[in-house]
Amino acid sequence: MSLPAVKVAHTPEEKFREYLSSRAKPQRFTEQQRDMVRYIFSQHKHFDADQLIDGMKAAGLDVSRATVYRTLTKLVDAGLLRKLDIGPRVCYDHDYGYPQHEHLQCSKCGKMIEFQSKVLEELLRTVCQEHQFHPSGHTLIVRGNCSECHRTRTSGSKRMLDLI
């Protein structure tokens, strides 16, 4: 984990159950949903649907693709996960028990470095005020290369492909 966890009153599982039962049309908490929540919050990682399915299968948990997609939608709605739009596939990030943060994304190895910034928060407050904009959330992603990948330029970069 790159950032310290935030103290929360409930486990993700509890928070999800509460969300499900407090809906206008109460929804059910199933075994598979429980497995997903537990697995997802057993480690702090960014993931997409496929990575989650692979990971759970490797952990001996059985899940169906359709249910994963359906449950991810609910987890976002419940405030447990946050969507990150960083390319063709949707990426998810913990949004409960973990502080608001931004990302440095290495375009070579895919590594995500997280950071927090009070200055940014202050800046966004000011800008939104100036434009009379009412923010609900934001995403900041910096693309580039991490220190290791920057050093080892010689491994399969885009430039190499151009030269073929």
Next chain:
Amino acid sequence: MSLPAVKVAHTPEEKFREYLSSRAKPQRFTEQQRDMVRYIFSQHKHFDADQLIDGMKAAGLDVSRATVYRTLTKLVDAGLLRKLDIGPRVCYDHDYGYPQHEHLQCSKCGKMIEFQSKVLEELLRTVCQEHQFHPSGHTLIVRGNCSECHRTRTSGSKRMLDLI
């Protein structure tokens, strides 16, 4: 236009021609590519592939979907356009003759408000230095509601759907 244009030595068309001819494998500049570049830079707007095709057809310009996708890729590579990952479909933004900027995106009406910030640039420089990260670009998108949409809450928002 919400931001002042940046002075550039060449027209987008010239810059694109130069890019095409200076490749290891020189590429050709076709009539359809010229139409696309001219149309895209005749106004400052964010757009996706479909909006571009519709717009060009409305302007009496004939284009095929496949060619649009192929040419957009080249325009990004040439540094004329910038990709914005803000959802299921890829959105494009001018990257030549227009200053670096960030976006406030209204999730109700889709409007994009642009703003510039020296503070952000400085902040990113510092953060990247701290993490020994070598940035190549960044995207900051703030989601929320613009002043008009915030006033008229009653129009079809997500909350309304939940109540049905």
Next chain:
DNA sequence: ATTCTTGCAAAGCCTTTGCAACTGC
């Protein structure tokens, strides 16, 4: 003339959905 670009339609990829069987409450 050569080699790249085009356009069509087909395939690809990720995600959503219809429906019958199943299960939490």
Next chain:
DNA sequence: GCAGTTGCAAAGGCTTTGCAAGAAT
């Protein structure tokens, strides 16, 4: 037992691609 959930497979939406015909250099 009712109403929501699952799993399969089929459909959906956006994007890419194979190939023959056409166009730029």
